Amino acid sequence: MNNRKVRVRFAPSPTGPLHMGGVRTALFNYLFAKKNNGDFLLRIEDTDQHRYVSGAEEYIMKSLEWCGLKVDEGIREGGPHSPYRQSERKGIYKQYADQLVESGDAYYAFDSAEELDRLRHDAEANEQNFIYNATTRLNLRNSFTLSTEEVRQKLDSGEHYVIRFCMPEDQVVTEEDIIRGEVSFKTSLLDDKVLYKSDGMPTYHLANVVDDHLMKITHVIRGEEWLSSMPLHVLLYRALGWKETMPRFAHLPLILKPIGKGKLSKRDGDKMGFPVFPLLWTDPKSGEISRGYREDGYFPEAFINMLAFLGWNPGTEQELFSLEELTENFSLERVGKSGAKFDPEKAKWFNHQYLIRKADDEIAELFVPILESKGIKCPLNKDKLVHICGLLKERVDFISELWDQSYYFFQAPTAYDAQFTKKRWKQDTNQIIEEALKFLNTLDDWDAVALKEKFSDYVNEKGWSFGSVMNPLRLCLVGAGIGPDLFEIFAILGKKESIQRINSALETIHI
């Protein structure tokens, strides 16, 4: 229909921390934009002053940044359509509301919130619906029932008013959704939505349509919760005379609770022990803290990859995609229609995949702060730490879990796992270990491979079973039945420390 440059926007309200569903919406917008060499804008929709939460805006930007979603135009980046915060655009909406009134597509209404509430309640009591539209507007206080004179007078006297869209009486609005195909709505069932509030602010609907038009947005990609307002928006574009450049719509399926019914909420995360927000969030009022994916140890690449697969798939069997690869392969046509239950286990799996693909030295670097938090200060040379990380990364999903797998490298055992001891430390074990210790003392080449070879020969020579020697030795060095190849542990610990640990164990363990 035209070859305008693709421009999409992510338009959250700063009413709290950005939910992972919101991040996914941002991600899909970003991917679509970049795939089509377009622009990705961030617009803050803060037309509701009551729900404004301080810090939310900053949080949104930090979250996108952490995820690697670079914004082309936004409140911080600026751009040709500044400002990008709707509260700062307040002045530009009124003229469009006025335009609609003039063309007869909107009208003034003076009903109080209480009056309308009462009508809704009454209708509900009678198992009816109250809809402010053609069926009722002639019984209410508005430009239809009041004379031009009266309306003028009320307006001039400063009485509170709103501007409502005049929903056509009997039309069918049909619009193509990129994900869902054609969707139709009967206007007789829709209501005369408020476009302009009595506080002088536009509602979401007006501001959204006006800004998308002014900012030359070509595709509106948003959550399914907006699908029902698509006809209103379509009608607004038409009424405003912007039919030709109206963006195309794509409504994304929702992210649902892992178990049970309904969409994913903050509660579910608390209950089941997973984050629903990208970053840690401290509520400015209550001080309540919500965990974040970042702080929980997720890599942004893993988080993004996981999110992308909630509702989208490439149609191949590849599951691991970098942001660049996602961008290359993304298409709205491959986004599913149905809501996706979030699976925290799969999220961990994604993180594991990214973790094991990281270079050992990078992992080591990330592990250092955790070691320091445990009071371990550069206990080993860097090579050894890198080696440890390489040895153990397969076993964990998060960097922080490395500690549970490796603590014995940094501190000698102070206790010995009772169960393992019982199972592996037999009557003759002390004697065997003492002999083995003598042999180990004679060895100077304390390299894992050499050690393994020489010690294995020795064990064979003595006619011992491997298990009867190795398991107790593991207990001596580690204090428990965990860890990688024992000779690797020997090598990393070094001869002196290894011998010392065996001696201590021999002194401590009695059966």
Next chain:
RNA sequence: GGCCCGUUCGUCUAAGGGUUAGGACGCAAGAUUUUCAUUCUUGUAAUAGGAGUUCGAAUCUCCUACGGGCUACCA
């Protein structure tokens, strides 16, 4: 209640009328291993139900059921 959207293994999903309905997560078993893991192999398990259209339906149509969203001077 009304309107709109949806429904393939427990979960994420593939299969654009013809496949033994495929993959991944999870779970289970086996193999490997000096422990614990890893790894490898195998298994587990699905087209919501009912009508139609068709030689043939997971795929198209309708009905039912179930799920979800919206129904504010909130976004």
